Amino acid sequence: MAQKGDLLLQMKGVQKRFGGAIALRGTDLSIRAGEIHALLGENGAGKSTMLKILAGVHVNDGGTISLGDKPFITGSPEAAIAQGIAVIYQEPSLFLDLTLAENVFIGRQPMKGVAIDWAQAQVEAARLFAELGVPLDPKRQARGLSIADQQVVEIAKALSMNANIILMDEPTAALSASEVERLMTVMKSLKAANKAVIFVSHRLDEVFVISDYITVMRDGATVSENPVTGTDLQKVIKEMVGRELTELFPKTENKIGGVALEIKDLTNPAYFRNISFTVRHGEIVALAGLVGSGRSEVARAIFGIDKYTTGSVKVNGKDLAKGSPVAAMAEKIALVPEDRRQQGLFMIAGVNRNISMESFDRIKGKIFLNFKKERALTEIWREKLSIKYESQSNPVESLSGGNQQKTVLAKWLATDPDILIVDEPTRGIDVGTKAEVHKLINAAAGEGKAVLMISSELPEVLGMADRIIVMREGHKVAELSRSEATQEKVIAAATTGSKGA
Amino acid sequence: MNFLSRFKPSSREGSLGLILIVTIGITGIINPRFLTGDGTRDLFTSTAVVALLAIGMAPIIIMRHIDLSVASTVGLTAWFIADLCAKNPEFTWVQCFIIGPIIGMVVGVLNGLLVAGLRLPSLVVTLGTLYIVRGAVYVISNSVDYNAQEMPPSLLSLGQKVYFGVMPFTFLLVIFAMLVTAWFMKYRKAGRDCYAIGSNPHAADLVGIKVFRRTFLAFVFSGAMSGLAGVFYLMRFAQVDSTAFYGQELAVVAAAVIGGVTIAGGSGTTVGATIGALLVQTIQGGLAAIGVDAFWKSAINGLLLIVAIYADRTLARKSENALLAQRIKERA
Numbered sequence: 001m002a003q004k005g006d007l008l009l010q011m012k013g014v015q016k017r018f019g020g021a022i023a024l025r026g027t028d029l030s031i032r033a034g035e036i037h038a039l040l041g042e043n044g045a046g047k048s049t050m051l052k053i054l055a056g057v058h059v060n061d062g063g064t065i066s067l068g069d070k071p072f073i074t075g076s077p078e079a080a081i082a083q084g085i086a087v088i089y090q091e092p093s094l095f096l097d098l099t100l101a102e103n104v105f106i107g108r109q110p111m112k113g114v115a116i117d118w119a120q121a122q123v124e125a126a127r128l129f130a131e132l133g134v135p136l137d138p139k140r141q142a143r144g145l146s147i148a149d150q151q152v153v154e155i156a157k158a159l160s161m162n163a164n165i166i167l168m169d170e171p172t173a174a175l176s177a178s179e180v181e182r183l184m185t186v187m188k189s190l191k192a193a194n195k196a197v198i199f200v201s202h203r204l205d206e207v208f209v210i211s212d213y214i215t216v217m218r219d220g221a222t223v224s225e226n227p228v229t230g231t232d233l234q235k236v237i238k239e240m241v242g243r244e245l246t247e248l249f250p251k252t253e254n255k256i257g258g259v260a261l262e263i264k265d266l267t268n269p270a271y272f273r274n275i276s277f278t279v280r281h282g283e284i285v286a287l288a289g290l291v292g293s294g295r296s297e298v299a300r301a302i303f304g305i306d307k308y309t310t311g312s313v314k315v316n317g318k319d320l321a322k323g324s325p326v327a328a329m330a331e332k333i334a335l336v337p338e339d340r341r342q343q344g345l346f347m348i349a350g351v352n353r354n355i356s357m358e359s360f361d362r363i364k365g366k367i368f369l370n371f372k373k374e375r376a377l378t379e380i381w382r383e384k385l386s387i388k389y390e391s392q393s394n395p396v397e398s399l400s401g402g403n404q405q406k407t408v409l410a411k412w413l414a415t416d417p418d419i420l421i422v423d424e425p426t427r428g429i430d431v432g433t434k435a436e437v438h439k440l441i442n443a444a445a446g447e448g449k450a451v452l453m454i455s456s457e458l459p460e461v462l463g464m465a466d467r468i469i470v471m472r473e474g475h476k477v478a479e480l481s482r483s484e485a486t487q488e489k490v491i492a493a494a495t496t497g498s499k500g501a
Numbered sequence: 502m503n504f505l506s507r508f509k510p511s512s513r514e515g516s517l518g519l520i521l522i523v524t525i526g527i528t529g530i531i532n533p534r535f536l537t538g539d540g541t542r543d544l545f546t547s548t549a550v551v552a553l554l555a556i557g558m559a560p561i562i563i564m565r566h567i568d569l570s571v572a573s574t575v576g577l578t579a580w581f582i583a584d585l586c587a588k589n590p591e592f593t594w595v596q597c598f599i600i601g602p603i604i605g606m607v608v609g610v611l612n613g614l615l616v617a618g619l620r621l622p623s624l625v626v627t628l629g630t631l632y633i634v635r636g637a638v639y640v641i642s643n644s645v646d647y648n649a650q651e652m653p654p655s656l657l658s659l660g661q662k663v664y665f666g667v668m669p670f671t672f673l674l675v676i677f678a679m680l681v682t683a684w685f686m687k688y689r690k691a692g693r694d695c696y697a698i699g700s701n702p703h704a705a706d707l708v709g710i711k712v713f714r715r716t717f718l719a720f721v722f723s724g725a726m727s728g729l730a731g732v733f734y735l736m737r738f739a740q741v742d743s744t745a746f747y748g749q750e751l752a753v754v755a756a757a758v759i760g761g762v763t764i765a766g767g768s769g770t771t772v773g774a775t776i777g778a779l780l781v782q783t784i785q786g787g788l789a790a791i792g793v794d795a796f797w798k799s800a801i802n803g804l805l806l807i808v809a810i811y812a813d814r815t816l817a818r819k820s821e822n823a824l825l826a827q828r829i830k831e832r833a
Binding site: 055057087094096098109114145 | 688694696701707708768821822826
């Protein structure tokens with residue numbers, strides 16, 4: 001059993017290249033028992049590559065990795081697991097058809113003679129869930145579990161394997177505020193048990209609350225490694241981007257015009273009830289609330305992906321047909337969905353094909369599509385959004401998360417919408433790109449577009465929005481103007497339903 | 502009791518069993534002969550081959566794969582064994598029961614290597630082996646047919662053997678195979694790995710499941726079952742030519758899917774697959790009993806398949822909604 005402060009993992013000058021691209025050019029990292037270690041860096045800094053090397057998915061080309069006084073044996077996920085390293089990926093990789101107990105013990109089920117001892121597995125899983133303070137039912141199917149609960153199952157799995165180093169890749173990206181708090185409690189209990197926790201996050205406020213050490217990476221190399229007391233937010237941001245960020249949320253004052261979108265008593269009993277609000281031209285309205293409070297469902301209903309039972313949606317005073325994205329697009333509404341990989345992009349199609357996807361009218365020749373126009377269109381948006389790719393025909397899946405997000409934005413901005421709905425526009429993208437996306441959304445509002453923005457990040461909501469609508473469990477619980485909104489008020493409304501202090 | 506409760510079907514198999522009993526009841530009302538000992542025996546005899554193949558197919562579908570070569574393999578084994586028996590009059594049922602599965606396993610190894618080893622889609626690979634194996638039967642058989650007089654009497658009498666007046670020997674073996682496979686799939690790690698692979702192939706890689714080995718062995722198992730089914734074919738029909746069991750592979754897939762083995766992978770049991778095979782056969786028998794034209798039988802089979810998929814999807818959606826509602830309630 002490791003003592004607190006024992007050196008568990010040391011990486012020195014670790015290098016990794018993929019073909020011609022260098023992912024890691026010399027990374028150092030030291031991890032001690034009983035410590036929570038944050039790994040920061042912009043997208044493409046090499047954090048994921050590093051985690052994957054430790055997970056046994058990739059093998060490093062150079063440098064040394066040692067676990068305690070033994071060298072780390074690379075090569076396969078099984079080897080990593082056997083050496084006490086557990087990885088919790090950004091998207092939990094549970095088996096949805098199987099029970100939670102089985103997910104915890106897959107491949108290592110307790111045996112009684114020649115048969116798996118299911119009763120024992122369930123008791124053990126229940127004990128682990130209780131230890132983590134989240135009493136999930138081990139006999140339940142994993143399907144339908146929230147992302148936060150899925151992570152708890154993954155952590156229970158790591159504990160059951162006696163892992164002493166637990167890697168988490170952006171564990172909080174998809175969590176609501178209360179779920180993040182719960183995860184932090186779990187992380188602290190791991191720390192108390194003298195495990196080492198390495199976690200990647202883009203939410204810097206959390207990083208400073210929970211971690212003991214902060215390592216910053218940039219361009220495949222370690223920039224700094226400090227105890228949390230030896231650094232601060234401004235310094236970390238500076239190290240991450242290599243430049244000073246003047247302002248994270250550059251709010252511009254736009255001219256606000258007439259009502260563009262009017263939602264009245266919108267109800268779909270399964271998800272939301274009696275939702276009413278308006279969005280004016282040139283205005284950014286934020287839809288805040290916990291994940292699962294019905295925000296995305298409202299957006300989907302407006303855009304016509306889902307139906308609603310009662311209520312109405314009016315665009316510039318005219319009723320919008322329900323359940324028809326085609327009608328919504330004809331009224332110049334655009335919806336940039338939350339899950340860009342699944343819903344926003346054709347991952348194996350080129351950047352150009354993705355950007356022009358909804359703008360066929362603009363690239364149409366007399367009979368056939370005019371690919372010269374498509375190239376020109378892509379070039380315009382590459383320049384406007386500074387999307388980085390080698391060639392227009394690169395499949396979108398080869399782009400970094402931030403550039404993927406810009407591509408989805410470009411696809412919808414290219415349709416020149418009047419009403420822009422964006423769902424979690426900066427989820428999982430780095431600080432620098434975030435600021436660019438914010439600027440783009442501001443610019444869209446500046447052109448007189450009505451913007452409805454769904455976001456789980458409070459600073460983003462407070463920094464960007466002219467008005468904030470808070471939802472809780474399918475109900476609208478508060479509407480706050482920019483001047484009256486505070487973090488405390490929004491959190492209070494989202495979690496308790498009261499308008500708070 | 503405790504031992505029996507291990508095999509207690511989960512709710513889905515339970516409701517399938519109920520549907521089967523109701524269907525048998527209705528058929529029996531239309532044609533009382535169906536409920537007699539003879540009728541029940543006929544049902545089991547005529548279901549044995551497809552049921553055995555469905556048991557072999559279930560793990561493969563659970564792993565998100567499919568094996569379309571099974572019917573051709575039945576044809577190959579049946580013809581090959583008949584040929585061997587004709588040339589070796591000293592052969593008894595014992596040799597048949599050993600050689601059959603081995604021939605089937607050869608096809609299974611080929612499928613397994615192509616699907617698991619080269620990571621080719623099983624739909625295409627087994628469609629290929631479906632034609633290759635059937636083609637091989639055409640070439641080897643050279644239009645020679647075999648009849649009862651060329652087959653070992655011990656094999657044919659085993660095929661006629663019936664216990665308690667209703668349970669043919671072949672179907673007893675089907676039940677045995679069903680229980681062993683069901684136990685294996687539920688209580689052995691390798692069995693659970695199949696569900697994990699079908700549920701989330703990517704995650705299966707990440708937790709270190711031996712995907713190659715499991716996939717390969719599942720195809721070898723299906724091959725072995727197909728080989729045994731070839732022997733069953735001979736026992737039932739006592740004659741074989743190169744077109745034996747031609748085109749029946751989809752009936753096997755249909756039986757498994759109707760029996761609740763989800764085509765998207767990750768769930769289903771061999772108990773369900775067997776009930777599915779019985780259900781298809783009962784409905785066929787029932788349709789014949791009320792004098793429905795044979796041409797309609799295939800159409801009604803197809804309809805049944807679609808109804809089964811629809812029921813499956815509706816149930817899945819219902820349980821998903823229930824889980825969602827539970828989550829909302831838990832939060833409040």
